[in-house]
Amino acid sequence: MNLARSVKRFLADKGIKVTRKPKVTGKTSFFNEELIIAKLLKSIPNHSRYVIDIAAADGLWLSNTYSLYNQGYAGICVEYDPERFARLADWYQFYEDVCLLRTKATPLNILELLHTCECPQEFGVLNLDIDSYDHHILARMLTAYRPQVMCVEINESIPVPVKFTVDYDPEHYWKNDRFMGQSLSMLHELCQKHNYDLVEVEYNNAFYVAREHNTFPALEPAAAFKTGFLDKTDRVGIFINNGPYEKVYSMTPEEVVTFYKELFDQKYKGKYTLGL
16 A cells, blocks of 8 residues: 555545645643653653544644654654544655545444555554544454554543443434543443553543553552542633533542433433443
8 A cells, every 4th residue: 555645546536736845843742641651651661653633623723643653753643533534644645654544433344444455463652532432442452453552532421330331323423511421430440350550540531552562550440530630630621611510520430320320311312331
């Protein structure tokens, strides 16, 4: 596959002409995600220089992985939105070792997508943030591939120990509400099954390291969620849309389950998993 030629053809079809690489100063991730990823990779001698970003957007704005690609890491960027992908193709035409896929990642096609791009079975970093059935994509991926480091978005409005995930539905897309992704407890259960250690939570992203590579203390979800989200003094102002859901953090787990079941059943009955 000639990636550079494919990207140039896509750009030509869109009438896009680029003459230089983007000039980026400072970090591109919203919080410290890219710095945490760099720290975790540094702890793994001879780590794989291969990165997968699922829902990469335009590859720059709020990107947790751009700094790695800019350092010469190879990998895959998956983005479905046509306008975001056009910008992604614009910026990334300079990175010939990055496979760009304009498609929707699902549990049914994820292994085929990785195989098509000749992804190594063990690779350096997975960044996953599609705001919907992330859990099911990751569950499928981990049956055949082993990222050394994972940065996975969590639904921060659903506290530990409640387990929640949006179930796979090919017609589903995020509608800018609280019905999105997976809770930390749901993610942690899956990662434990595949021998990954939780090493940090940064607001609404959880970081896991494959156990055979981990040199950091393995954290329990409740403690990590408290330190990495609940105790952040600026989180209320940043996550302003969570205002109506602040009360859940003082509820019992059973009350949280009841609260979200009543909320989600109004529009999404039968389309999610929720419990303790």
